[in-house]
């Protein structure tokens with residue numbers, strides 16, 4: 001991303017030289033590039049989107065994008081020297097938004113122009129849910145569902161969240177062997193969603209829990225496999241297996257909705273919803289593998305960012321100061337957002353960042369690129385929690401890991417509480433480090449971000465470490 005910063009600027013200075021710019025010099029540069037942008041936008045001959053939307057099918061770049069979305073965007077930002085460009089995705093001309101300003105325009109100011117796609121693959125897999133609905137129906141659904149994720153409902157989940165963190169995270173130091181943290185965190189996320197949303201606890205109903213977990217995984221694989229519903233004797237495509245898994249999950253969910261009056265499932269059953277299948281479709285969405293994977297993604301990034309001797313002081317501060325932990329977590333989601341972004345369709349001719357966007361165009365915001373927009377985030381590739389009490393204080397709304405604007409994530413408060421509980425549990429009990437110390441931690445970004453090769457880390461109890469006054473990193477030769 002360094003090169004992006006350079007290309008966007010007007011001179012080819014090195015990154016360290018840019019970091020050394022005086023404040024005045026920096027603002028001059030930002031204002032200059034803003035002036036450049038607005039002069040581009042006010043000139044009608046220059047308002048065509050940079051890049052090419054290609055011809056149908058042959059010009060489609062979906063495969064290239066899915067293989068490596070970060071390089072895909074980086075290359076085009078460098079080529080066009082602007083963080084908004086067009087290409088062809090899912091065989092539709094599509095605007096790619098990689099700037100904070102563009103993301104806010106798409107998701108906030110023009111949220112009534114750029115709409116959710118009702119034919120999205122999510123509809124195939126989850127049925128009609130809030131995720132692919134627009135207009136008044138979406139507003140009413142949000143009103144109903146949001147009540148489940150706030151106030152007393154959220155409060156009543158707190159004890160369960162604490163107990164599930166304790167149950168799953170205490171095993172981190174038990175084996176004495178390095179742990180594949182992503183798997184531990186995914187199990188934790190699954191226990192969280194199945195316990196909270198369906199009242200199914202792993203320790204009370206282990207077989208049912210395992211069965212649902214397996215069905216959720218099969219269902220998930222259908223979402224990421226080609227949507228071809230083919231079935232021949234002795235072989236079935238991932239997609240048709242996924243649809244079978246979905247039907248079995250729906251039977252379990254409907255049974256719960258009919259017979260359970262307690263907790264989330266009980267409250268959902270009594271909410272005003274558009275039709276009789278709506279509660280079940282939403283429960284299917286909430287227990288899907290998507291959420292545990294996103295939670296595991298953030299927790300994995302957190303442990304990697306704060307692991308090792310060199311981060312000991314950061315861990316100590318985060319343990320003692322909840323505000324500092326908050327900043328650490330903002331920085332974790334900024335650099336490693338679990339989802340690459342979201343997609344909308346233009347319902348009418350419009351503009352984004354001053355460029356003309358015809359009706360029917362797709363528009364995707366790329367959270368990874370938005371979060372590294374050098375106009376807003378100085379040293380965009382560096383992990384600097386302090387930025388959130390300094391230059392970027394009060395700018396959480398420039399992030400989009402949980403979407404932004406009127407269609408942002410309704411589970412954000414629940415997620416925030418859960419993450420803080422899990423992180424505080426680990427910070428209070430453990431020191432941890434990458435073990436073995438040299439591992440390839442390069443990320444893959446789709447379908448959910450995480451290091452492509454799951455990393456292993458070792459954990460020791462803080463008490464134990466101070467008792468034998470040994471540095472865990474030294475003890476393991478780190």
Ligand code: HEM
Pocket residue numbers: 130131132138142286291294295298338339341342343400401402403404406407408409410411412414415
């Ligand atoms: C780490 C955890 C999570 C992440 C990273 C995440 C991320 C997101 C993002 C990026 C969006 C916006 C999508 C778009 O712009 O098209 C979204 C929407 C949504 N999220 Fe989450 N989410 C998380 C957890 C949850 C949880 C726990 C729930 C509830 C069980 C939830 C329910 C929803 C719903 C219903 C929407 C759709 C809102 C609408 O369309 O109006 N999410 N989430």
